[in-house]
Amino acid sequence: MDPEFIVLPMVLIGLPWLIMHYVTKWKTAATITNDDEVLLEELYNLAKRLDERMDTVERLVATDDPSFNPVKRIQPDQDSDNQQLRELEQLLAEKKGARP
Incomplete structure (x- = not known):
């Protein structure tokens, strides 16, 4: 299995999900x-x-x-x-x- 098949989904799916997860946490904690x-x-x-x-x-x-x-x-x-x-x-x- 090529490393591109692992890294590419992690960057395209995992990174935005991680960022959005913490953005929503920060928004709810501030209210x-x-x-x-x-x-x-x-x-x-x-x-x-x-x-x-x-x-x-x-x-x-x-x-x-x-x-x-x-x-x-x-x-x-x-x-x-x-x-x-x-x-x-x-x-x-x-x-x-x-x-x-």
């Missing part, structure tokens, strides 16, 4: 799944609720103890802090609107 999106949205909502609770707790403690000085963190309802949240909420709304 986020629907389950991941749902989990991220749940985590975002949880973080938002926890932030609101922290604001409430700090307000309650501040009314009980005037000398209370909260640890420096994102201050509630400041426009500069809420800008990124508004952008994220807008993206989520657009994504939900795009879904059938």
Whole structure:
């Protein structure tokens, strides 16, 4: 058997198959799944609720103890802090609107 009959099919069939196999692997690995999106949205909502609770707790403690000085963190309802949240909420709304 000639080596040409082995090498030629390997080059014409095997090499493109190998390249396409890894291209599809890279494409699927780079995307986020629907389950991941749902989990991220749940985590975002949880973080938002926890932030609101922290604001409430700090307000309650501040009314009980005037000398209370909260640890420096994102201050509630400041426009500069809420800008990124508004952008994220807008993206989520657009994504939900795009879904059938």
